[in-house]
Amino acid sequence: xxxxxxxxxxxxxxxxxxxxxxxxxxxxxxxxxxxxxxxxxxxxxxxxxxxxxxxxxxxxxxxxxxxxxxxxxxxxxxxxxxxxxxxxxxxxxxxxxxxxxxxxxxxxxxxxxxxxxxxxxxxxxxxxxxxxxxxxxxxxxxxxxxxxxxxxxxxxxxxxxxxxxxxxxxxxxxxxxxxxxxxxxxxxxx
Amino acid sequence: xxxxxxxxxxxxxxxxxxxxxxxxxxxxxxxxxxxxxxxxxxxxxxxxxxxxxxxxxxxxxxxxxxxxxxxxxxxxxxxxxxxxxxxxxxxxxxxxxxxxxxxxxxxxxxxxxxxxxxxxxxxxxxxxxxxxxxxxxxxxxxxxxxxxxxxxxxxxxxxxxxxxxxxxxxxxxxxxxxxxxxxxxxxxxxxxxxxxxxxxxxxxxxxxxxxxxxxxxxxxxxxxxxxxxxxxxxxxxxxxxxxxxxxxxxxxxxxxxxxxxxxxxxxxxxxxxxxxxxxxxxxxxxxxxxxxxxxxxxxxxxxxxxxxxxxxxxxx
Numbered sequence: 001x002x003x004x005x006x007x008x009x010x011x012x013x014x015x016x017x018x019x020x021x022x023x024x025x026x027x028x029x030x031x032x033x034x035x036x037x038x039x040x041x042x043x044x045x046x047x048x049x050x051x052x053x054x055x056x057x058x059x060x061x062x063x064x065x066x067x068x069x070x071x072x073x074x075x076x077x078x079x080x081x082x083x084x085x086x087x088x089x090x091x092x093x094x095x096x097x098x099x100x101x102x103x104x105x106x107x108x109x110x111x112x113x114x115x116x117x118x119x120x121x122x123x124x125x126x127x128x129x130x131x132x133x134x135x136x137x138x139x140x141x142x143x144x145x146x147x148x149x150x151x152x153x154x155x156x157x158x159x160x161x162x163x164x165x166x167x168x169x170x171x172x173x174x175x176x177x178x179x180x181x182x183x184x185x186x187x188x189x190x
Numbered sequence: 191x192x193x194x195x196x197x198x199x200x201x202x203x204x205x206x207x208x209x210x211x212x213x214x215x216x217x218x219x220x221x222x223x224x225x226x227x228x229x230x231x232x233x234x235x236x237x238x239x240x241x242x243x244x245x246x247x248x249x250x251x252x253x254x255x256x257x258x259x260x261x262x263x264x265x266x267x268x269x270x271x272x273x274x275x276x277x278x279x280x281x282x283x284x285x286x287x288x289x290x291x292x293x294x295x296x297x298x299x300x301x302x303x304x305x306x307x308x309x310x311x312x313x314x315x316x317x318x319x320x321x322x323x324x325x326x327x328x329x330x331x332x333x334x335x336x337x338x339x340x341x342x343x344x345x346x347x348x349x350x351x352x353x354x355x356x357x358x359x360x361x362x363x364x365x366x367x368x369x370x371x372x373x374x375x376x377x378x379x380x381x382x383x384x385x386x387x388x389x390x391x392x393x394x395x396x397x398x399x400x401x402x403x404x405x406x407x408x409x410x411x412x413x414x415x416x417x418x419x420x421x422x423x424x425x426x427x428x429x430x431x432x433x434x435x436x437x438x439x440x441x442x443x444x445x446x447x448x449x450x451x452x453x454x455x456x457x458x459x460x461x462x463x464x465x466x467x468x469x470x471x472x473x474x475x476x477x478x479x480x481x482x483x484x485x486x487x488x489x490x491x492x493x494x495x496x497x498x499x500x501x502x503x504x505x506x
Binding site: 034036037039057058066069070071072073074075091093094095096098099100101102103104105106107114115116168169171173188 | 259261270
């Protein structure tokens with residue numbers, strides 16, 4: 001079965017924020033709202049042994065998404081291919097999913113479609129058209145990989161196989177996005 | 191997390207409503223509080239309705255509010271269902287309270303008691319989620335239940351005392367003290383959870399309450415107004431009523447001797463007046479305790495939202 005996910009090689013990420021910018025452009029994300037951001041982790045250590053890396057964050061399209069289980073209307077749902085989405089026609093804007101998300105990557109957007117929840121869609125509209133998400137396509141460091149986690153020949157599986165991998169803190173939600181980091185010490189939860 | 195005022199107002203009013211329902215249920219089981227059951231049932235219904243309206247203000251699309259019953263696995267769906275159940279039970283009970291149907295009133299009273307206990311637990315449990323360590327504990331629904339009992343019992347006892355019924359007032363004042371005790375214990379238990387919650391960081395630490403940015407809300411709001419003042423006032427109210435009853439009994443005891451002198455009616459009236467004055471004075475203290483409890487509840491919920499940061503707040 002297809003299980004779409006993303007893997008990000010943090011050793012290749014140059015912190016240019018292109019992914020965050022192109023995400024806003026592709027998805028027409030409102031002013032002050034973000035589906036994706038790039039965080040700076042560090043610097044850590046003591047001089048001269050300092051290290052720092054960039055951490056691109058967005059919805060982790062969890063295997064056991066808490067946002068889906070708490071949604072009272074079924075507006076938040078997970079597709080069979082693993083992509084977690086919000087059906088705006090069903091969303092009542094109760095923000096319960098925002099509370100249930102461990103990562104603070106969902107937002108209540110009043111600027112564009114007032115009164116509903118917004119988040120990264122993994123560019124499902126492009127994926128359904130046989131393309132890759134905009135952030136993957138436009139990453140100048142070629143740090144982002146998209147594909148089927150169950151296919152050992154996919155770009156995602158290959159990156160995971162060759163790197164030390166990490167995930168964000170798991171509180172039972174099982175985040176699907178994988179981060180590869182060899183050159184620095186991972187500062188996250190897992 | 192920012193304070194969610196519509197939800198905060200809803201939870202405080204819901205607590206007061208449910209505490210009142212439990213009070214009425216106990217009254218039905220013991221066969222007391224007959225004269226106040228209708229006004230108290232209406233009061234519980236109004237509190238629940240106003241709270242429900244306040245919570246609806248939190249929705250981005252009120253027009254889709256009934257979609258909320260779409261996923262009964264969701265805490266919010268369960269909460270709405272429980273609110274509906276409590277509302278219907280309270281409405282039927284209020285209608286029956288106007289007439290004299292002892293059997294039916296007793297059954298509805300017991301149902302009201304069950305609704306009054308279950309609804310705060312369901313409402314509190316809806317906040318339990320691993321993403322928010324400061325909320326992910328059974329002490330949160332217990333706090334919703336305990337503080338609700340405090341608010342509802344004190345409100346109901348104040349109304350009973352206002353009506354000046356001696357025997358009923360004595361039980362009501364004892365229940366008010368029990369309610370305040372439940373409120374105090376569950377408030378402290380929830381504060382203890384904040385100190386013990388997993389994934390500790392500064393934003394949800396107990397230090398933020400004791401000496402940090404939430405110290406005013408904690409010490410002045412929760413400790414002084416939410417715990418110490420209502421406990422003291424509820425205890426003093428009970429003492430005041432007991433003193434009044436004691437003075438009344440002493441006056442009544444003197445009545446036979448006075449009767450021999452031909453003034454028995456005046457002595458008996460004096461005894462009743464002393465008891466009634468004690469109960470009225472107790473009512474005043476209970477209104478004060480209720481005001482303090484409301485402020486304490488608001489303060490604790492402000493803290494509850496303030497410490498509810500997610501495990502990793504990456505974007506928002």
